[in-house]
Amino acid sequence: MYVIIIGGGGVGYYLAKELLDNGHEVLIIEKDAKRCERVEDELGSISLCGDGCEVAVLTKAGIARADMFIAVTDEDDDNLAACQIAKQKFNVPQVIARINNPKNEHIFAKLGIENTVDGVALVLEHIKAQISTFPLIRLLSLEDKGLDIVMIRIAEGSLAAGKSVKDLSLPLGSVVSIMIRQRQEYQVPASDTTLEAGDQLVCLIPSGSEEAVQAMLGISTQEESG
Amino acid sequence: MNVIIMGCGRVGAELARLLDAEGHKVTILDTDASSFDKLPPDFGGTALLESATDEEGLQKANITEADAFVAVTREDDKNAMAAQIAKRIFDVPRVICRIYDPLREEFYESLGLEGISPTVVFARLLKEKLEK
Numbered sequence: 001m002y003v004i005i006i007g008g009g010g011v012g013y014y015l016a017k018e019l020l021d022n023g024h025e026v027l028i029i030e031k032d033a034k035r036c037e038r039v040e041d042e043l044g045s046i047s048l049c050g051d052g053c054e055v056a057v058l059t060k061a062g063i064a065r066a067d068m069f070i071a072v073t074d075e076d077d078d079n080l081a082a083c084q085i086a087k088q089k090f091n092v093p094q095v096i097a098r099i100n101n102p103k104n105e106h107i108f109a110k111l112g113i114e115n116t117v118d119g120v121a122l123v124l125e126h127i128k129a130q131i132s133t134f135p136l137i138r139l140l141s142l143e144d145k146g147l148d149i150v151m152i153r154i155a156e157g158s159l160a161a162g163k164s165v166k167d168l169s170l171p172l173g174s175v176v177s178i179m180i181r182q183r184q185e186y187q188v189p190a191s192d193t194t195l196e197a198g199d200q201l202v203c204l205i206p207s208g209s210e211e212a213v214q215a216m217l218g219i220s221t222q223e224e225s226g
Numbered sequence: 227m228n229v230i231i232m233g234c235g236r237v238g239a240e241l242a243r244l245l246d247a248e249g250h251k252v253t254i255l256d257t258d259a260s261s262f263d264k265l266p267p268d269f270g271g272t273a274l275l276e277s278a279t280d281e282e283g284l285q286k287a288n289i290t291e292a293d294a295f296v297a298v299t300r301e302d303d304k305n306a307m308a309a310q311i312a313k314r315i316f317d318v319p320r321v322i323c324r325i326y327d328p329l330r331e332e333f334y335e336s337l338g339l340e341g342i343s344p345t346v347v348f349a350r351l352l353k354e355k356l357e358k
Contacts, residue, residue, distance in 0.1 A: 075303070076307075080307050084337070088333070107307075
C-alpha cells in the first residue's frame with residue numbers, strides 16, 4: 001500500500017515507522033526542514049519537504065496513486081484542508097484526519113471528512129481509566145458501526161449492584177461481553193449473573209448512549225462533565 | 227448589509243473601514259487583540275477576540291443573522307475552514323475567502339466557495355499595467 005502522511009511530528013514519525021515495518025510504502029510531507037531531516041536520518045529517504053495542503057506538492061508526491069492519506073499535523077485547519085483535497089480532488093480511497101480540538105469532529109464530518117481520530121479524547125479516556133472513580137470509560141469507538149466498546153465499573157451504591165445482567169436496562173443493542181470481578185478470572189456473564197459492587201463490565205453500547213448508561217448505573221454524571 | 231470579517235490584518239481592517247463608512251453592520255474577528263489597532267478610531271462596528279474556525283466564536287458574532295462572511299487571515303487553511311463552516315453549517319448567503327494558492331482556489335470553487343487568489347489577481351493587474 002502507498003500511504004501519504006502529512007506531518008512529521010511525533011505521531012507522523014511513529015506511524016510511518018510502523019507502516020514501514022509492515023512493508024508499506026510511506027511518504028511523509030512536512031513543512032519543517034529540520035523535522036524532514038530527522039525523518040530521513042532515522043527512517044531513510046521517505047520525506048518530502050513542503051506544504052501538504054498545496055496541490056502542487058501533493059501532485060509531486062504522487063497522490064494520484066496513493067491508497068491511503070493520513071493528516072496528523074497539530075493544526076486542525078491544515079488537516080481538514082489536506083484531507084479534503086486528497087479525498088475530493090484526488091479521490092484517494094482512504095482518508096484519515098487527526099483532530100486536535102474535540103469540538104471539530106462534527107465539523108469535519110459535515111465537511112466530508114468522516115474518518116477522524118481525536119487525540120485529546122483518546123488521552124482523556126486513558127487518563128480516566130487510571131482514575132478509579134470514573135464509572136464509564138470508552139475503550140474504542142467503532143464509528144462505522146455506530147457502536148462504542150466501554151468499560152463500566154459498578155461502584156458502591158450503584159443502582160446496578162445486586163441486579164442480574166438481564167435486569168440491567170442497557171440501551172437497545174447493547175451487549176455485556178466480559179465481567180471482571182476482583183480476585184477472580186474474567187468471565188462471560190450469564191443473563192442471571194448477579195452484579196456486585198467492584199465488578200467491571202466490558203460492554204458494547206450504541207454510540208451516544210453513554211449518558212443513558214450512566215443514568216442506569218445510578219451515578220451522577222456531574223463529575224463527568226467538564 | 228450585515229457582514230462578518232475574519233482576520234483583522236491590513237486587508238480585513240481596510241474592508242471593515244470601507245463597509246462601516248458606508249453604513250453597513252460590520253463584525254470583525256481576530257485571535258490577536260493587537261491586530262484591532264489597525265481599525266480607525268471612529269470605527270462603528272464590533273471587534274471580537276474570537277476564532278472563526280470555532281462555532282462558538284461565530285455564534286458570538288451572530289453569524290445566523292449575517293448576510294455575508296469574508297475570510298482574510300493570512301492562512302489559506304484557516305480561511306477555507308472558516309468559510310466552509312459559515313456556508314455549510316450556518317448557511318450564510320454570501321461567503322468569500324482569500325486563498326493564496328491558485329491551484330487550491332480552483333479546488334475550493336469546486337466545493338462552492340467563492341475564492342479570491344491575490345496571487346492571480348495581482349499578477350493579472352501587473353500584466354495589464356505592463357501592456358498599457
